Amino acid sequence: MTMMMAAFLVLAILLLLLFLLCFPRQFKPHLHIPSLHGKHVLITGGSSGIGLALAHHCLLQGSYVTLIARNADRLSQAAQSLVHGNLSTSASGVNGHSAQYSKDRILLKAADVSDAAAMSNAIAESFSWRPIDVLVCNAGTSVNGLFDDMKISDLETVTRINLLGCVYTIYAALPLMKARSKRHPSSIVIVSSLSGLLFVYGANMYSATKHALKGLAEVLRFELLSDNIKVSLVCPGFTETPLLDLADKHVIEGNKIFFYDRDYAEAAKVVAAKTMEGVKQGKFLITTSAAGLMVRILARGFTPAESLSDALLEIFLLVPLRVATHVWFPFAKRLIKKQQKQGLNFKE
Structure with a gap:
């Protein structure tokens, strides 16, 4: 009898999951921000990569955009690529019109996110131009290598840009946003x-600071429950951006444990589109790939x-994925040890 009930329950879940996947329109999510048209989106790290792709996507949706980056010349070039419609991430706009x-x-605001005073000024000036509706903390960097080979200055740089750069940006913008939210x-x-x-082998401080951002996002999510401000944590996988150019032998070889292949990196424009769709829905944890789905379930x-459909899918996949980690872990250890023996983890 118990076996029959369990089988019936599994069958019911599978049928419900199939229904939800086949008829998603019956369960349209409530939109926190129904449209980006006329909204002001501020993006740090906006001169290239995901940041620039986000700017392009938001402008297509009718938004106003503030781009913040350290290099004024690169910011100007990024703006020109948008204004003249020659951005590589897209060749056409909406309804066939030129983008x-x-x-x-x-x-454009040239400012270093790791400088609290500079960010405070940049945020205030941006807000005086137009009130900020969506604040995107995207600026980031990485210095790769094994931990004991890193310079103290490199550890500090990655921490200040990836973690404190996000903290300073939100700290400066939050009082202004709460006043109208x-x-x-x-x-x-x-x-x-x-x-x-999870982690990126050979990019220790990058991984550590990105883990810290998850904790920051979880805390802010609850602190802002009464303020009509949603917090979204976006976790793309390997994305075709200038950051991948920083990958050294440790990252390239070590992350074969995750079947890393740059040829299959996500396009920045795809990450941008999935990110903003999730933001409009008010989603907290946003992943942008099949690999992201698996990691999201485990972490x-x-x-x-x-959503109910996401919950059922994750429940259905959780046990198989947990079992798979016990197969993957010995494989990962053997591969890393093999590379270490070959001298890949020693200075040239």
């Missing part, structure tokens, strides 16, 4: 990485799935 944007919809739904978007849910912690 060109007037300069009055783009504000009760009537204007707003969002804070923290761009982390799948390495914030959720106390964060529940945000």
Whole structure:
């Protein structure tokens, strides 16, 4: 009898999951921000990679955009690529129109996210231009190598940009956003990485700071429950951005344990589109790939799935994935030890 009940329960879950996957429109999520048209989106690290792709996507949706980055020349080049419609991430706009944007919809602010005073000024000036509806903390960097080969200055740089850069940005913007968010739904978007849910071999401080961003996002999510400000933690996988160019032999060889192949890296424009769709829905944990789905299931912690269909899918996959980790772990150890014996972990 017990076996029959268990079989019936599994069958019911599978049928419900099949129904939800086949008829998703019956369960449309409530949109925290129904449209980005006319909204002001501020993006740090906006001169290249995911940040620039996010700017492009938001402008296509009719947003106003502030781009913040350290290098004024690169910011100017990024703006020109948007204004003249020659951005490599897209060749056409909405309804067949050219993807060109007037300069009055783009504000550029050259500032170092690791400088609290500079970020405070940049945020205040951006807010005075237009109130910020979506704050995207995207700036990040990595210095690769084994931990005991790293310079103290490199450890500090990665920590200041990846972690404190996000902290300073949110700290400066939050009082301004809270002052109007009760009537204007707003969002804070923290761009982390799948390495914030597992790890990237050879990029120790990058992984550590991305893990820290998950903790920051979880705390802020609850602190802002009464302020109509949603927090989204975005965790893309390997993405085709300039950051991948920083990958050294440790990252390239070591992450073969995750079947890393740059040819299959995600496109920045795909990450940007999935990110903003999740932000509009008010999702907390946003992944952008099949690998992200698996990692998300294993690393959720106390964060529940945000829809019934997601919950059922994750419940269905959790046990097989946990079993798979026991197969993967010995494989990963053998591969890393083999590489270490070959001298890949020693200075040239």
